[in-house]
Amino acid sequence: MKKNIQALSIVFVGAGNLATNLAKALFREGFHIDQVYSRTVESAYSLAQYINAKYTTSLVDLKPDADLYIVSLKDSAFVELINEICEAKNSNALFVHTAGSIPMSIWSNHVQNYGVFYPMQTFSKQREVDFREIPFFIEASSPKHCNLLKEIAHTISDKVYDATSEQRKSLHLAAVFTCNFTNHMYALADELLEKYGLPFETMLPLIDETARKVHQLTPKQAQTGPAIRYDEGVIGKHLEMLADDKQMQQLYELISKSIHDRSK
């Protein structure tokens, strides 16, 4: 490994939302990303252009002599492609993945030096995020590589932690509730408002306050609304309004029940 971490030769395997945001953040800190792989030309090309890297859509053309391979693929694709990714590469190279729910041990039969580099955040290509606030959870096959990964993470974030594969899996599950499911609640509200001809913007102060509130109160303390009071009049009216969408109605009922049951 080279002394100056910015001089490392880095390859990104994957050019999705996470890879795109992470590669751009590293690029801005002076890292050299030599190559980007993606299954689709559009993704590979558009990321590679931004970060001044070469690109390929074929794993057999993956640069064999890089120092660090950062693999950021859909979990099922990763499991399928790990053999090809690891084959005939520099034996001193470090391989990391960025997935919340895949254990570090997935690498152990394939390469010598490996780890996990997990930034816990929601990434979309259309939006650049402030990396300084993003917690990074790091794991590696040796203390030396763990330190190296932490050093890299620290160049872009102020929040770098050790986490075992077990802990990371738990964080990922919690993050699905906190972020993906929360965003879906926004999406369902958006759908309802569109049906009634009302603008989604009216919800933004409420969305912001709901998020700010849990900086001060626990989510349990912060809970309000008809479900916690179990106001049957309101709940009944709402279920009626959702009668033409059985899936949304079922969701409303189940979430309300869960709120009420947990309030006891």
Next chain:
Amino acid sequence: MKKNIQALSIVFVGAGNLATNLAKALFREGFHIDQVYSRTVESAYSLAQYINAKYTTSLVDLKPDADLYIVSLKDSAFVELINEICEAKNSNALFVHTAGSIPMSIWSNHVQNYGVFYPMQTFSKQREVDFREIPFFIEASSPKHCNLLKEIAHTISDKVYDATSEQRKSLHLAAVFTCNFTNHMYALADELLEKYGLPFETMLPLIDETARKVHQLTPKQAQTGPAIRYDEGVIGKHLEMLADDKQMQQLYELISKSIHDRSK
């Protein structure tokens, strides 16, 4: 009605989260709240003290000659108590409620002047909110009273709108998804993290970014995570982790299905 709105004699019927926050905000703008009613002494007393008002726990002692009665009760209690609230009061008085899902017409058989004064926000007694950002939705039995209510709302908020009872009901339903259900997603994450011995604070950057994101992208564009990709490996692992809590497991499955179905 008096010319100077700050000189109105106001009575609050209810001293819950919404009433407490609204009464304090009006008090800070120089309004005189003469009396607070609540079923419980603690709530009545603690709000009354703060806003320098009298208090009662008995509806028969409600001041009969106020100018404005602001009723902010649980919906079922309101329906039950409306007779008593309206009985033998100043016939020129204006009666308003603050409920999202109760039509304005509920007043029509009881009093002459009535309306709705609905601030769409999540209120907790332990937390003071910035009212300037909160949208108020106003409806009244006459244009004169509608204007008066808007004038009052404008003293504390920059966002004051007309809304029919139908529109208000739709906004309230959307707000339940946006706020109450979202907060419950935070609560479930909190519960999981506690089980695994991890701090909820790690989720705050994710919560904040999820909220900020929908200022720029639609919720549909902002959606990320295993459900939208339908990453069966991850979803299967998560369902396994939730095996000891059937309700949470069912929620995970149903929300994931809803995300995936709506992404098509």
